[in-house]
Amino acid sequence: MSVHKDKSGIxxxxxxxxxxxxxxxxxxxxxxxxxxxEALLKTRETEKKNRLPLLSELGxxxxxxxxxxxxxxxxxxxxxxIKFHLLKYLDDKPIDQYTMQxxxxxxxxxxxxxxxxxxxxxxxxxxxxMFKYARxxxxxxxxxxxxxxxxxxTFDDVQKKVNKKFNVWDFADFDRFYRCVWxxxxxxxxxxxxxxxFRLRNFLMFFVISFxxxxxxxxxxxxxxxxxxxxxxxxxxxxxxxxxxxxxxxTLKNRFSIRTIEAGxxxxxxxxxxxxxxxxxxxxxEEWFIFGGPKNLPNTxxxxxxxxxxxxxxxxxxTIHEIRHSHATLLIDLGVPIEAVSKRLGHSNVGITQxxxxxxxxxxxxxxxxxxxxxxxxxxxxxxSKSSQT
Numbered sequence: 289m290s291v292h293k294d295k296s297g298i299x300x301x302x303x304x305x306x307x308x309x310x311x312x313x314x315x316x317x318x319x320x321x322x323x324x325x326e327a328l329l330k331t332r333e334t335e336k337k338n339r340l341p342l343l344s345e346l347g348x349x350x351x352x353x354x355x356x357x358x359x360x361x362x363x364x365x366x367x368x369x370i371k372f373h374l375l376k377y378l379d380d381k382p383i384d385q386y387t388m389q390x391x392x393x394x395x396x397x398x399x400x401x402x403x404x405x406x407x408x409x410x411x412x413x414x415x416x417x418m419f420k421y422a423r424x425x426x427x428x429x430x431x432x433x434x435x436x437x438x439x440x441x442t443f444d445d446v447q448k449k450v451n452k453k454f455n456v457w458d459f460a461d462f463d464r465f466y467r468c469v470w471x472x473x474x475x476x477x478x479x480x481x482x483x484x485x486f487r488l489r490n491f492l493m494f495f496v497i498s499f500x501x502x503x504x505x506x507x508x509x510x511x512x513x514x515x516x517x518x519x520x521x522x523x524x525x526x527x528x529x530x531x532x533x534x535x536x537x538x539t540l541k542n543r544f545s546i547r548t549i550e551a552g553x554x555x556x557x558x559x560x561x562x563x564x565x566x567x568x569x570x571x572x573x574e575e576w577f578i579f580g581g582p583k584n585l586p587n588t589x590x591x592x593x594x595x596x597x598x599x600x601x602x603x604x605x606x607t608i609h610e611i612r613h614s615h616a617t618l619l620i621d622l623g624v625p626i627e628a629v630s631k632r633l634g635h636s637n638v639g640i641t642q643x644x645x646x647x648x649x650x651x652x653x654x655x656x657x658x659x660x661x662x663x664x665x666x667x668x669x670x671x672x673s674k675s676s677q678t
Contacts, residue, residue, distance in 0.1 A: 291322045298322045302329060340382045340426050344375055350418045353425075359538065361530075369411045370418075373398070383422055383431070391432050399439070409438045454606075456614040461603040462499050466492070468601035486569075487585070491593045493562050494579040495611065497523075500555035502615030502633050505608050506530055507545070509584050510537060513563060514574040521551045525634070529584055545634035616641070620648045 290301050298316040300307040307325075309315055316322040341349065347370040355363055377397035378390055394415075398408045419433040457465070469492045476485040497508050501523060509529035516523055525547050530538040540546055551559065559578065566572055566581055576582055590608070598605050606614070612633070619629050626649070630641035642649060 291319055291326060293319070300326050300329075302326075340384045340422070340428060342380050342382055343378060343386075344380045346383050346418065346422055346426075347371075347374070350421050353421060365410075366414050366418075369414045373411050374415060383419070383426070384428060386432050388432055388435070391436055394436070395439075405439050405441055412436055412438050454610050454613050455604050456610060456617045457499070457603060457606060458614075458618065462495075462614075464601045465495065465597060465603050469495075469597050486581070487589075487593075489562060489565060490580050490585055491590065493558070494585075494590065495594075496555050496558050497578065498608070498611040499615060500552050501525075501549050502612045502619075503549070504528070504541070504545075504612060504634070506538075507540070507634075508579060509577070511578045512574070513566070513576050513578055516551075516559060516563075516578060518560065518563070521556045523549045523551060525549060541634070542636045544631075544636045547631065547634055549632060613644075616645060617648050620645055620652065 292299055292301060297308060298319060298321075300316075300322055307329075310321075310325050316325065347367075351363060351367055351370075354366065374394070377394055378386070398411065416433055416436060419428065419431045422428040423431060469488060473485060473488045473492065476482075476488060494508060497503070497511065498505070501508070503523070503525060506528035507525050510527045511523065511525070515526070525545065526540070527537050528540055530536065562578065566576060569581065571582065573582075577584055579585070594608065595605075616629055616633055619632070620626065626641055626645075627638050629645075630638040633641060635641050
């Protein structure tokens with residue numbers, strides 16, 4: 289660094305940057321003041337080299353480290369945790385200067401806001417991971433953040449999970465929805481409206497595959513013709529299309545989401561018919577999407593389509609994601625083991641499936657006792673017959 293003067297006044301040259309103002313935003317009044325500020329900058333640089341990074345600096349460094357290692361949406365989520373929670377609730381100081389008082393303050397602040405327990409725990413998990421990174425790359429010793437415990441579910445949280453319900457379709461609902469759409473497909477065909485026929489056929493296939501597999505919306509979007517084994521009736525779910533990434537391919541949610549799913553007879557028949565239809569179109573390729581052909585139809589159009597035919601067919605108004613819930617609920621009600629349902633859905637562990645469908649399992653457990661009592665009443669054993677009479 290060095291002090292200079294030109295027509296605009298006195299300035300400092302520092303790392304190819306021209307500095308004309310002090311920390312208060314004031315121009316240097318003279319050479320002596322500029323030299324003093326130059327000395328202050330040198331002192332700060334020395335202190336920075338000899339200290340551990342500030343929380344804000346660690347946050348930026350950690351996000352840069354995670355980039356390319358996790359999905360972009362995860363980076364956005366981590367950035368949200370750091371910017372809107374950690375740096376909002378805690379002083380921005382060197383990471384080795386935090387104490388248990390800071391931990392208590394963080395927990396108090398998180399608790400004082402209307403945040404879901406899962407969300408607060410996600411912040412804690414991300415924070416501990418960031419300080420684990422600091423331990424590895426900055427030789428941080430005895431971080432108090434290692435003692436940052438997660439929040440326990442409140443009674444209301446537990447009750448919400450147990451009683452959580454969502455709208456679902458049964459087979460009759462899907463039948464009405466399908467026949468309503470197909471009537472318009474036939475109408476478009478009779479009127480030789482090829483554009484409308486193409487749109488309706490592709491939208492309908494999205495719902496056929498979603499209802500048949502219970503796959504996530506992004507997974508269905510990512511299915512190409514070559515991903516369906518026509519001989520063995522198998523879907524190969526190995527990637528997804530992300531709306532946030534401008535409908536580009538992305539890796540699946542977790543390694544358990546990579547799976548092969550067998551198609552039901554009805555869906556298999558409709559997929560073959562749909563592929564046969566696509567073959568008649570110019571430019572047909574096995575790289576085409578089952579839903580959309582050469583490119584995916586947009587999410588907004590999908591929702592408009594769903595809303596229109598839900599109203600026309602008079603079926604329950606469900607979200608796209610609730611089609612996945614419909615599939616799982618039907619399987620559980622049919623007595624399919626929860627472990628098999630979990631694998632079909634691509635959950636990372638069966639506990640997630642049990643939690644999401646706790647209300648369905650609760651109903652099944654109630655039915656279990658009825659089945660047990662019915663079996664006893666039909667038995668010819670004397671002790672059971674006496675018990676049933678009391």
